[in-house]
Amino acid sequence: MTSHSEKPYADSLPHSVWSADWIRQAEPVAAAALGISLYLLMLRAGSAAYALARDSYPASRHWLVLCGHGNNGGDGYVVARLAMADGIKVTLIACEGSRPLPPEAANARQAWLDSGGDILPASSRWPQDIDLIIDGLLGTGLGAVPRAPYDALIEAANRACAPVIALDIPSGLLAESGAVPGAVIRAAQTLTFIALKPGLLTGQARDWVGQLHYSSLGLSGWLAKQPAQMKRITARDLGQWLKPRRPCSHKGDHGRLLVIGGDYGFGGAIRMAAEAALRSGAGLVRVLTHVEHVGPLLTACPELMVQRLSDDALQQALEWADVVVIGPGLGQGDWGKNALKLLQTSDKPALWDADALNLLALHPEKRQNRVLTPHPGEAARLLNCSTVDIESDRLLAVRKLVAQYGGVALLKGAGTLIADQQGDVAIADVGNAGMASGGMGDVLSGIIGGLLAQKLPLYDAACAGCVVHGAAADLVAEKQGTRGLLATDLLPMIPHYVNPELAK
Structure with missing residues (x-):
């Protein structure tokens, strides 16, 4: 030997x-x-x-x-x-x-x-x-x-x-x-x-x-x-994106994030996204959601600012926010469609996920100011093809998403892919089978949104957020196994990875 x-x-x-x-x-x-x-x-x-x-x-x-x-x-x-x-x-x-x-x-x-x-x-x-x-x-x-x-x-x-x-x-x-x-x-x-x-x-x-x-x-x-041609990214790379904070920094220095979603019956999605953003270090997080979720969200996470979604509230919040996340629990009804329509008047950095992507597939448009985070089924709708087509060549699919919709695309799955219009492509070598459960995408949206609020560029925030998400899940799986792993199990682990000095 x-x-x-x-x-x-x-x-x-x-x-x-x-x-x-x-x-x-x-x-x-x-x-x-x-x-x-x-x-x-x-x-x-x-x-x-x-x-x-x-x-x-x-x-x-x-x-x-x-x-x-x-x-x-x-x-x-x-x-x-x-x-x-x-x-x-x-x-x-x-x-x-x-x-x-x-x-x-x-x-x-x-x-x-x-x-x-x-x-x-x-x-x-x-x-x-x-x-x-x-x-x-x-x-x-x-x-x-x-x-x-x-x-x-x-x-x-x-x-x-x-x-x-x-x-x-x-x-x-x-x-x-x-x-x-x-x-x-x-x-x-x-x-x-x-x-x-x-x-x-x-x-x-x-x-x-x-x-x-x-x-x-x-x-x-x-x-x-x-x-x-491509980069394999892991938790070891987090230090290049996430630098130590200035001792005298305050919450305003770390961004104001607006999270929109949570139609009737889908309050869990918006809560997970919003709390993940806080855990990722966003200075202030405001949530606009269905009225029935306002009280429960404030009880579950009092650090959030939560309001009922209305046209006036959304307009004011868009003026206030540095970055917007839309999609978790949004639904595809008139409630969600109206919110997305108002958001499209804003040129602030944004992340679109879940039903925001399904609505985008109905009326495609190209923008450079956003991150799209589809799973293979959503990617198939965005590209008007089958999920089999997406999975047969995921690299081609993520590049097509960027070419057609602009900005940055993150194609979820085992070996998540991130691509931008400059030709950069990253493969996230993190994550495990326990992540095949509801709510994981909402947590990912919140993490990336929180990093965007801290002024990371779109591509860097998508790469770092994806690695934080997968590495946090790996840490949980290491302790308790993959079966029965919940999206909310990741929330306490996120700070371990957004502070890279702890993750060494």
């Missing part, structure tokens, strides 16, 4: 993300610039994967290595050869193709054969005593449903009791989008090479990737000089 200092892979992940197409084109350029052969890079990839397998499963004695007819398979041949040289029993099954193997993969295959290894056809019966599977079937170039015999091998691997380590990406998962068009390997661990790809972080990735590891293959120095 390799020592920690010698590990050729990292458990901590970089914060830069590139498309798989860009990485494929950049790899030979980087190798040439550094005087490294592509075959040496393949040897490094196989060595890193072998080290991960030995470190993670030291007791495993019989490995099944699945190799495809490409460079991903070449990585598998290297792993197999290193394992056999270390006394591990290796069964290798390969898929043959109509074209010759790429040169590097052909070299790795021949080295495996020269070392005494055997290659079994895809139709072979699997041994019963396998205790580890190495997935080298399909790499980042896949763009469609895996065909035979790949699909059968993927399904067999998923039925097996042995854990799977995926090389670069689980076979069947699309590297550009995280979509799953057909059969896909369910990996216990994935070791990705050279750079992070978006499909490892968003879409359906979390269902299939398992624990994600990274190896630059020695190209990190070259890569650091290239402008990243």
Whole structure:
């Protein structure tokens, strides 16, 4: 087993993300610039994967290595050869193709054969005593449903009791989008090479990737000089957006936020959004809501200023506010429509969520002064397509939202995406399955609104707010698990992350 200092892979992940197409084109350029052969890079990839397998499963004695007819398979041949040289029993099954193997993969295959290894056809019966599977079937170039015999091998691997380590990406998962068009390997661990790809972080990735590891293959120095296409953001990034407050600051320095929503029967949504804004550090928060919710909101959170929503109250509040959040519990009736119509006369920074987005979909308009925070269903309505279309390429969807509606778009989901019109894209690597419960979006709206009130730019507030939201949920899940996690459980945790000195 390799020592920690010698590990050729990292458990901590970089914060830069590139498309798989860009990485494929950049790899030979980087190798040439550094005087490294592509075959040496393949040897490094196989060595890193072998080290991960030995470190993670030291007791495993019989490995099944699945190799495809490409460079991903070449990585598998290297792993197999290193394992056999270390006394591990290796069964290798390969898929043959109509074209010759790429040169590097052909070299790795021949080295495996020269070392005494055997290659079994895809139709072979699997041994019963396998205790580890190495997935080298399909790499980042896949763009469609895996065909035979790949699909059968993927399904067999998923039925097996042995854990799977995926090389670069689980076979069947699309590297550009995280979509799953057909059969896909369910990996216990994935070791990705050279750079992070978006499909490892968003879409359906979390269902299939398992624990994600990274190896630059020695190209990190070259890569650091290239402008990243996307950013992976976590709680470690909060310090760049949230600076310590001046000791002599007062509430007026931290913004006046107006929150509009909570039609009859939906007072909980507006209460969660408003309190989340306070917890995020907004100086003053005023709520305009249905008359029946005024008393309960004041009782639940006396720090809020709460009034019945009317035309006069809204006009006065818009003049008072620095920032507006509209949508939580708004409804799509005349009550909500009228409020949204009056808000559209204001040019102040705003966040639109929930039914504000559904109403916007009926009468689309482009603005640069707002953040839109749709879930996939709302995004589908905004873009006049299906939820399946959104989830099949979330990166394309968030970019379309920005192009059509302006400002900043935040597409919720596992691996939330944030984009602006300058081409910036961030993938939030926070959050957990416990967030699949009512009210989570309302809390997110309040957090971002609270940060906007503190004068963060739209894109920065969306990124920071999303990270605070997901990290707070992760902290709760760490203490009590994901099942039964409530949106209001996040409220006491928010200050821990909007004060980054506490979150280190």
